Amino acid sequence: MHLWIQPCGPCADLYGQPATAEPHEALTLNGAGAVKDARAEAHYTCLQCGGVFARILAGPPGRQTWMLLNAGQH
Numbered sequence: 001m002h003l004w005i006q007p008c009g010p011c012a013d014l015y016g017q018p019a020t021a022e023p024h025e026a027l028t029l030n031g032a033g034a035v036k037d038a039r040a041e042a043h044y045t046c047l048q049c050g051g052v053f054a055r056i057l058a059g060p061p062g063r064q065t066w067m068l069l070n071a072g073q074h
């Protein structure tokens with residue numbers, strides 16, 4: 001089941017940014033165990049719109065970005 005969200009402004013801005021960018025203030029870090037390898041990626045949930053981000057911390061530099069996992073597609 002997919003629950004698509006409509007990203008709020010700060011989430012839309014963060015989407016696609018390098019992983020070095022800081023999370024915006026409505027994002028909360030999901031608890032340890034949310035991902036298999038916390039050194040490779042961190043997951044955040046937005047309290048405002050319910051968006052779930054993966055902050056990719058490992059791999060090729062071009063892949064280390066903020067990815068929105070449940071954004072609606074048009």
Ligand SMILES: [Zn+2]
Nearest residue numbers: 008011046049
């Ligand atoms: Zn949001």
